Every structure is written in C-alpha cells, then in structure tokens.
Amino acid sequence: EIQFAAAWMNSPTSPRISPGCSKLWMCGLCHRSWRQPGCSAESAESSEITGNRSISEVTVSGGTGCTGQDPAGDGSQRNRVMLKFLGIALLLSGTAGIGFGKARELDQRVEELRMLRQLIMLLEGEIRCTHRPLPELLISLGERFGPPFQSFLVETGKELEAHKSLTVQEVWKEQLTLGRKKFHLNRQEYEELLEFGGMLGYLDIQMQTELCLWYEERLKISVQAAMSEAGEKRRLYRCLGILSGVVLAVFII
DSSP states (O other): OOOHHHHHHHSSTOOOOTTTTTTEEEEEETTOOEEEETOOOOOOOOOOOOOOOOOOOOOOGGGOOOOOOOOOHHHHHHHHHHHHHHHHHHHHHHHHHHHHHHHHHHHHHHHHHHHHHHHHHHHHHHHHHOOHHHHHHHHHHHHHHHHHHHHHHHHHHHHHHHHHTOOOOHHHHHHHHHTEEEEEEHHHHHHHHHHHHHHHHHHHHHHHHHHHHHHHHHHHHHHHHHHHHHHHHHHHHHHHHHHHHHHHHHHHH
C-alpha cells in the first residue's frame, strides 16, 4: 500500500505543488505528512479517511507565507530610516543656526558701537549749544534712537527727573545694569560706558564736552576693533556650526 501511494503521487494525474502556495499531503495509511520545504502551514483541513485508505489533498493558503518576506517589517525599517534622516536634518539646521547666530552677534556689536558713537556726538553738541538739563537731554536723545539705547536713555532721564536726590552715577548704573542683556558690548566696552555715565553729572559744561570728545575717540577705536574681529570670526563661526552638525550626524549614522 505504501508503494501504491508513492506511485499515485508520482503519477501524471496526481496534484502538483505550485510555487505560490503551500501543500500538505497526508497519507491515511501510515499517517505521515509531507510539507513543501520553506513553507509554513497556517491552517489545514483534512478530508475523512475512508475504508479504502484514499489519499486526500489538503491545500493550505500560503501567499506571502512561502516567500519569507515581512511587509510590516519592511515598513517599520523604512520609517526608522526616514526618522533618522529627519533627525540629521534637524541637527544640521540647529548647529548651523547657532553658528550663524554667533556671527550675527558680532555684526550687532559693531552696529551698537556705531550708534553709541553717534549718540555721544549728539550729546556733546547738545551740551555745548543748548545748555539744557541732563535729564531732558537724555529723554530727547532716547526718542531719536532705536533699541537698545532708546529705553535706556528714556528711563534714565525719567528717573533723574523723578528722584532729585539720586545722583547721575547711581541712576546710570542702575538702568545700565537692568538693560545689560540687551547690549552686545564686551566687558571693556561696557565698563567704559559705565564710567562715562558716572562722570557725566559732576563736571561743568566745558569738561562735559571734553569728556564726550574723549569717549567718542574711544568708541572710534572700539568700532575698528569690532569690525576687524567680526571679519575674522564671522566665517569661522558659520563653518564651525555646519561642521559640528556634520560630525554629529556621522556619529548618528
């Protein structure tokens, strides 16, 4: 009977195993099963074994089961790759933004020094020609200029008018300390501005004009030094921002 079953399976009329699906063959006589290599049976339905020990074919739906591919796994892998590239792009944009921001701070420092020099020139002319009180002069100059000197000058002038007992040095230092974060001046330039305000209210008109001329020359030197430093470091900061992002991206990959 075993020889008969083997001969029947090899006969031309016996069903063939197609490459696209899994086939489960069961012999009712010996209760042995054969499965196509590489295929996993998910469900099987066998026919009843009759008395004459007939061999029945059980077809198991295969489809993707025989191909060895996992569509869900491929999709998750693609998602991981997309997230990785998205993270790299965000990292590059962040580091480049930091580098360009530092370069922008150098340019803002030059602009503030130029604005401050122009302010001192106007203040010297007002002191020499108009002889107006200092609080009034500061408020008037503050209204002509933009930030960060606008709020500083206006608030200083108002504080001097409201509190007659306070000295110019006290009010100047207080308002300059409150607005310190708005300025892009370095430590030396900040100390010079603080010193200038401390001497402004104690001198006569001639000495105040000479003080303004002296500080104007100091600011001229500071502008030249700031422009030279900005020209040297502007490109350096930008390149460092981009290169640091590239290096971090290589570590991520």
